[in-house]
Amino acid sequence: MDLTDVTNMIIELDIDNVASAVQEQIDAGAKPQDLLKALTIGMEEVGRRYENDEYFLAELVLAGDTMKTAFEILKPHLKSDAAIDKSPIVAATVKGDNHDIGKNILISMLVSAGLEVVDLGTDCPPEKIVEAVRETNAKVVALSALLTMTMREIATVEKALREAGLRDSVKIIVGGAPLSMELAKELGADDYSPDAIDGVKRIKVLLEK
Numbered sequence: 001m002d003l004t005d006v007t008n009m010i011i012e013l014d015i016d017n018v019a020s021a022v023q024e025q026i027d028a029g030a031k032p033q034d035l036l037k038a039l040t041i042g043m044e045e046v047g048r049r050y051e052n053d054e055y056f057l058a059e060l061v062l063a064g065d066t067m068k069t070a071f072e073i074l075k076p077h078l079k080s081d082a083a084i085d086k087s088p089i090v091a092a093t094v095k096g097d098n099h100d101i102g103k104n105i106l107i108s109m110l111v112s113a114g115l116e117v118v119d120l121g122t123d124c125p126p127e128k129i130v131e132a133v134r135e136t137n138a139k140v141v142a143l144s145a146l147l148t149m150t151m152r153e154i155a156t157v158e159k160a161l162r163e164a165g166l167r168d169s170v171k172i173i174v175g176g177a178p179l180s181m182e183l184a185k186e187l188g189a190d191d192y193s194p195d196a197i198d199g200v201k202r203i204k205v206l207l208e209k
């Protein structure tokens, strides 16, 4: 049993055995971050199969549940450095988008790093984000966007924050499959990260600014 087997369990939607396999790898001394990578590679392959009509919506749903089951085991082991700032981070998946696995992984890792997070969930309207930033004096907004169709909502959030007079006091960082640094900047965000581990590092830098 190695990391490739964990990847294959995601691809094969083996929800019954994935938790014990992850636990076994942890007990054997595998690095939690390598395990997260192995799980994510599995999800990427699931996405590829869905795109090629080898998997359908039912498989996507089961893959999501399998990933969540595996992550529950992994979560307590993903501890990182001590907190540097206590000002909260407002996190949400953009309006029209219900994907939350990546966002939830990012949030777990931020919390493990000692940071406070206000989780606004999925399909989040811009007004809710503005309100949360105003109420909590958050310095960072972390947005997840997985769908090409709705990723432009990032620009809508940026505009709403600007119109509310809050844009100068808050940094926007985004992530999700269809994005890149170039796209993120084009949509008005300050930063982008392709994964949660690097995302936490970048958010810490943004909090220091």
Ligand code: B12
Pocket: 040, 043, 044, 046, 047, 048, 050, 051, 057, 060, 061, 063, 064, 067, 096, 097, 098, 099, 100, 101, 102, 103, 105, 106, 142, 143, 144, 145, 146, 147, 148, 149, 173, 174, 175, 176, 177, 178, 192, 193, 194, 195, 196, 197, 199, 200
């Ligand atoms: C699981 C899944 C679902 C599940 C979601 C379950 C859930 N609770 O989240 C379900 C079945 C509900 C679903 C539904 C749909 N999905 Co879907 N889904 C996926 C899949 C296979 C995996 C996503 C995932 O969880 N990955 C694992 C996590 C860990 O990775 P991640 O989300 O990318 O997050 C990581 C990084 O991106 C980053 N990150 C994420 N957010 C943020 C935010 C910040 C601030 C930072 C710093 C970092 C960061 O950190 C994370 C950890 O490292 C992807 C394929 C893919 N390649 O992404 C398709 C995919 C995203 N889905 C797709 C589609 C088309 C749909 C549907 C429209 C299908 C349909 N016909 O109904 C619906 C849309 C529903 C909606 N309105 O949202 C397409 C999108 C295509 C596009 N470019 O627009 C994809 C790419 C599949 C494909 N290849 O076609 N889906």
